[in-house]
Amino acid sequence: MRQLPPYTVIAILALAAAASSQSAPPLTVQLVASGLNQPVGFAAAPNDPTRLFIVEHGGAIRIIKNGVLLSAPFLDLTDKVEFNGEDGLNGLAFHPNYAQNGQFFVSYDRKPDMAEVIERYQVSAGDPDAAEPASVQPFITITKVTDGHNGGMLAFSPIDGMLYISIGDGGGGGDPLNNAHNPSNFQGKMLRINVDVPADGNAYSSPPDNKYPGPHNGLDEIYAIGLRNPWRFSFDRETGNLYLADVGQETSEEIDFLFGGLPGGADFGWRCMEGFYCTTFSGGDDCVCNDPNLTYPIHTYDHPFGECVIGGYVYRGASIPEYDGHYFFSDFPTTQSWSFKYDGFVRTDYTDHTNELAPPFGSYSIVSYGEDATGEVYFVYMSGEVGRIMPASLQLPGISNFGPGSPGCTGAHDLRAATPAKVGMNNFYMTATNAPANSLGLGLATSLPGLGYDDFGLGLHILVDLFNSSEVIVFDMPTDENGMGYSVFNIPNNSALAGSTYYLQSIFYWPSPCAATNTGFSASDGMAVTIQP
DSSP, X not given: OOOOOTTOOOOOOOOOOOOSSTTSOOEEEEEEEOOOSSEEEEEOOTTOTTEEEEEETTSEEEEEETTEEOSSOSEEOTTTBOOBTTBSEEEEEEOTTHHHHOEXXXXXXXXXTOOEEEEEEEEOSSOTTOEEEEEEEEXXXXXXXXXXXXXXXXXXXXXXXXXEEEEOOOOSTTXXXXXXXXXXXXXXXXXXXXXXXOBXXXXXXXXXXXXXXXXXXXXXXXXXXXXXXXXEEEEOTTTOOEEEEEOOSSSEEEEEEEOTTOOSOEEOOTTTEETTEEOSOOOTTOOOTTOTTSOOOSEEEETTTOSOEEOOOBOXXXXXXXXXXXXXXXXXXXXXXXXXXXXXXXXXXXXXXXXXXXXXXXXXXXXXXXXXXXXXXXXXXXXXXXXXXXXTTOOOTTEEEESOOBOBTTBOXXXXXXXXXXXXXXXXXXXXXXOOTTOEEEEEEESOOOSOSOTTSSSOOOOOOTTOTTSOOOEEEEOXXXXXXXXXXXXXXXXXXXXXXXXXXXXXXXXXXXXXXXXXXXXXXXXXXXXXX
């Protein structure tokens, strides 16, 4: 995993237009935050458009507030969380009435026994950006005989208001203990509980239409069975339909689906089925292969085309209305991303977004998705970044072009911002694409436009330091084999910078034989950046 030194450009993938129809715009990824420590989850409080809550696997919950990553964690559970491999802090969900009751829920693997724990906490009465650790209320503790395939996703249904919890089968090839079809334990299951009504000595109760109520038929909390590693699932906020990505073992990755508000009882088939394939693991109390009573996936893809499905969200935001109702998902660590639309019976508009949604920053390993309070969809990267899906043509606030660039061998390369520049922002990204492969370029900046475009005799605009116009600064900008990379600035926390405009440009030398018919250099169009408050 590479670190991101200031004023340095590293590899990105080219942006490409891939849309589900002629009217759908090409997409890109806008950087929202970076500098997180192995983030694996994302949540937003209902009706709060100003804050995003990021789950770090080691045990901290961080806040991105108005585009700025706060230094103090919302809640720090590192002393309680077993952080090793798949073990860690895995899930976060806010109560639907969070604005009134301040309650939220977490799931993590506990020190020292690695039990999966579901707990409730309360926000601090005096600080909305901090939780109260002493408010902890234990809900569910799952003692695991084997460790792995933890799942741990939490989400409230917009239809019934119940808390849904995904738990993996505990690991081991082929679910050796047959956990996924054993209704006497929670592993390999989807749980569904009512967190507002305690019962039977628990802090919660089980809805009566869960499939397996009663001591003789199974545990009351179980809503669905036959899961291997349901790492991420989500609800369509408009329809309440459930989309669940179950990570496969050696054959197939799958997306499962349930209509919102259905009573429990679905059996997704593992360990006798992996996607649409019969396995060699079934026996005893397992399901019957190809049983018509199983709930089969709505989408699968095979190995080695992919390795680990990462479930996303149905898009319901305002930025790309052409994608309303499309479900986005990805594969880890192959960097592939797709979307499709599903009406409960037919899947349409299947689209490969791998090139256009490759991030212009960090690693390409999408480990989770997120959805904010307005329905916009986000990526979470294991390398420490959070990105947002946006139209490629959308003009970011305070960003515009000025002046023509100077073409190299194959035309002028492209320079753009990945996110608006804001006062106090760490990591403002400037991305470069279509530059020469494996080249060393220069990035320059100035607050003094109008120096002319031919001061070097190469069609280049002289630029100086972004925050100190009296001193010229040159940034190394190495590119990868695809001619892609980026540069990063930290913007001082100085309110006087708000409204100030600065001008950036990048320059690359094209190696022979380009130089025989051309100056050998290319310069991007200038990029004017106005600092936002």
